[in-house]
Amino acid sequence: xxxxxxxxxxxxxxxxxxxxxxxxxxxxxxxxxxxxxxxxxxxxxxxxxxxxxxxxxxxxxxxxxxxxxxxxxxxxxxxxxxxxxxxxxxxxxxxxxxxxxxxxxxxxxxxxxxxxxxxxxxxxxxxxxxxxxxxxxxxxxxxxxxxxxxxxxxxxxxxxxxxxxxxxxxxxxxxxxxxxxxxxxxxxxxxxxxxxxxxxxxxxxxxxxxxxxxxxxxxxxxxxxxxxxxxxxxxxxxxxxxxxxxxxxxxxxxxxxxxxxxxxxxxxxxxxxxxxxxxxxxxxxxxxxxxxxxxxxxxxxxxxxxxxxxxxxxxxxxxxxxxxxxxxxxxxxxxxxxx
Numbered sequence: 001x002x003x004x005x006x007x008x009x010x011x012x013x014x015x016x017x018x019x020x021x022x023x024x025x026x027x028x029x030x031x032x033x034x035x036x037x038x039x040x041x042x043x044x045x046x047x048x049x050x051x052x053x054x055x056x057x058x059x060x061x062x063x064x065x066x067x068x069x070x071x072x073x074x075x076x077x078x079x080x081x082x083x084x085x086x087x088x089x090x091x092x093x094x095x096x097x098x099x100x101x102x103x104x105x106x107x108x109x110x111x112x113x114x115x116x117x118x119x120x121x122x123x124x125x126x127x128x129x130x131x132x133x134x135x136x137x138x139x140x141x142x143x144x145x146x147x148x149x150x151x152x153x154x155x156x157x158x159x160x161x162x163x164x165x166x167x168x169x170x171x172x173x174x175x176x177x178x179x180x181x182x183x184x185x186x187x188x189x190x191x192x193x194x195x196x197x198x199x200x201x202x203x204x205x206x207x208x209x210x211x212x213x214x215x216x217x218x219x220x221x222x223x224x225x226x227x228x229x230x231x232x233x234x235x236x237x238x239x240x241x242x243x244x245x246x247x248x249x250x251x252x253x254x255x256x257x258x259x260x261x262x263x264x265x266x267x268x269x270x271x272x273x274x275x276x277x278x279x280x281x282x283x284x285x286x287x288x289x290x291x292x293x294x295x296x297x298x299x300x301x302x303x304x305x306x307x308x309x310x311x312x313x314x315x316x317x318x319x320x321x322x323x324x325x326x327x328x329x330x331x332x333x334x335x336x337x338x339x
Contacts, residue, residue: 003047065113065121075294082298142308155314161321165290166199168324182233182240226253248273266331285328293320
């Protein structure tokens with residue numbers, strides 16, 4: 001049977017209006033002891049709010065649309081979990097749509113969500129590289145981009161701290177004594193590739209190590225490109241003693257290339273990747289890498305959207321730092337987490 005506000009009020013010894021104000025989190029002067037007693041009774045009695053009535057009263061649906069760009073992405077599930085956990089405590093539910101990196105599908109999902117009166121939209125985006133029409137339609141409502149930082153809506157963006165993550169990886173290799181560190185970059189027009197390259201260069205400059213263009217190779221995030229780039233680095237007259245790849249998949253290609261050349265990892269060449277995909281802990285040697293903060297970015301996106309819904313002042317982009325996960329491939333003597 002449905003528990004009513006009147007039944008809670010009777011047990012609590014207060015008015016129905018008081019119970020309503022407490023359960024709707026209204027700003028109303030009330031003793032904290034009374035507030036906590038009402039909340040506890042509501043939980044014990046199994047009270048379920050009437051969402052339709054609450055929506056009519058607040059002019060909000062308490063529903064957030066989440067658009068996921070790739071169903072098979074290893075990061076999407078953790079990010080969505082972070083979003084859901086971050087919104088649940090505020091009384092919001094989520095509805096999910098997949099765009100599969102198709103602009104038309106993304107626009108279709110946006111229109112569908114707005115027709116269902118969602119209060120805001122969160123887009124998990126790893127494919128849009130410019131923020132322009134027709135995605136500009138989002139600006140009329142609260143929205144958040146996850147994994148992309150767009151200068152013309154920077155306050156609505158949550159991204160991984162790619163620059164900082166690359167600094168962590170490069171600094172770790174410098175701390176291990178490496179002075180010639182090769183770098184395999186991702187696609188040049190991707191902002192994360194630019195930021196990771198910048199982090200790598202900054203650490204070398206900090207330690208007065210030469211930023212040698214011959215040690216920087218261009219990949220496209222694939223195993224094949226990592227394999228080819230590593231082969232080119234190994235063919236240098238003075239080859240690097242370590243390679244930092246901008247993602248784990250290219251690092252995997254680099255590992256294959258080093259092993260095919262008859263060299264040992266990490267004795268001859270240390271390898272560090274980026275993302276901490278599932279396979280990173282299971283390949284041999286296990287891959288040292290930067291862990292992508294997917295769940296934490298989801299939580300940050302939820303907080304940012306809630307700030308918009310509350311009318312709070314927006315700040316600059318939210319960047320969530322990753323974490324250095326030390327395993328066998330870098331040659332560190334012990335296995336630990338840092339960062």
